[in-house]
Amino acid sequence: MERPAVTLDNSDAVYDFYLDHQQNRRLARVAYQVLARRFRPRVRYADTARERLRALVYDERRLLIAVNHVSETDPYTLAATAWASPLRPIIGRTRVLAKDELFEDPKQRRRIEMMGSIPVFRxxxxxxxxxxxxxxxxxxxxxxxxxxxxxxxxxxxxTCNDGDPRILQPVGSGIGHIALRARALGVDPALVVIGLHYGPAAGTLKSASVYVDVPEEPLPEKPIHMSRHVAEKLQAAVDRAVELY
Structure with a gap:
């Protein structure tokens, strides 16, 4: 299928395309490895989080990964974290939501499509x-x-946090609605919360402090309860990432 222009008035064609788009998994793994060497995240885990995450991946449980947003490079830090963690086996079959502006430049679009991105019109x-x-x-x-x-x-x-990166911005209801719709299709995802911190004034965006909390299941059923729960857990993960920087 030909790549559609990622514009709001073309959104039906856009989502028809990304419903089926699949990146080259081998190329994605190489790119994630390169990003891991470049960004060098320092990944820490809550007690039992690493083991639980490894078990979920091994059992092929679907994961809903929530990450705080500090910088435009956060997706690259997340990719580097995936390579350096038990998430490595899911590289190439993970979708990442990204704002539609990132799909405008053809070269950048190819890069983020390789990472499995799906556009979001905000x-x-x-x-x-x-x-x-x-x-x-x-x-x-x-x-x-x-x-x-x-x-x-x-x-x-x-959106990126332009204020104090230690304080989470409001969490929208979208993550709760996605979880609800996944359940309606017979999927019961586990929530994986990851806190990022780059140091004072966002530091150099390398060697980020990354904190992975214990995956959770089952999840709150109502979208508003899910959003509140994610906000609470994500703020706690950010707090730990800051402490461990």
Whole structure:
């Protein structure tokens, strides 16, 4: 299928494409390894988190990964973390939500598609009413990809933190709605919360402190309860990432 232009008025074709798009897994693994060498995240775990995460991956349980959003390079830090952690086996079958602007430049689009990205049209850019239908379709695509065997990584704050990176921004309801729609398709994902911290003033964006909390299941059933739970757990993970920097 020909790559559609990633624009809001073309969102139906966009999500038809990303419903089935699959990157080259071998190339993705090479790229993630390169990113791990470049960004060198320092990954720490809560007690039993590493073992539990390894078991979930081995059992092929679907993962819903929530990460705080500090910098435009966070997806690369997350990719480096995946290579350096029990998440390595899911490289190449993990979808990552990314803002639509990142798909404008062809070269950058190829890079983020290689990482499994799915575009998100954000209300802050286009208006909440305008993105409503596209947002609903995006969540359906995410749920269906999970049903087909993919995992999903989300930056639930929805935008980079331009304030104090130690304090989480409000978490939207999208992650809860995705979990609800995945359940409707017979998927019961486990929540993996990851806190990132780059040091004072975002540091150099390398050697980030990364804290992985114990995966959780089952998850709250209502989207609003899910969002509140993610916000609480993610703030705690960020606190630990800051402490361990």
């Amino acid at each position: 209300g802050k850019n286009h208006g909440m009413r305008a993105v409503s239908a596209a947002g609903s379709r995006m969540m359906d695509v995410c749920a269906e990809r999970m049903r087909r065997g993919d995992d999903l990584a989300v930056f639930p704050e929805g």
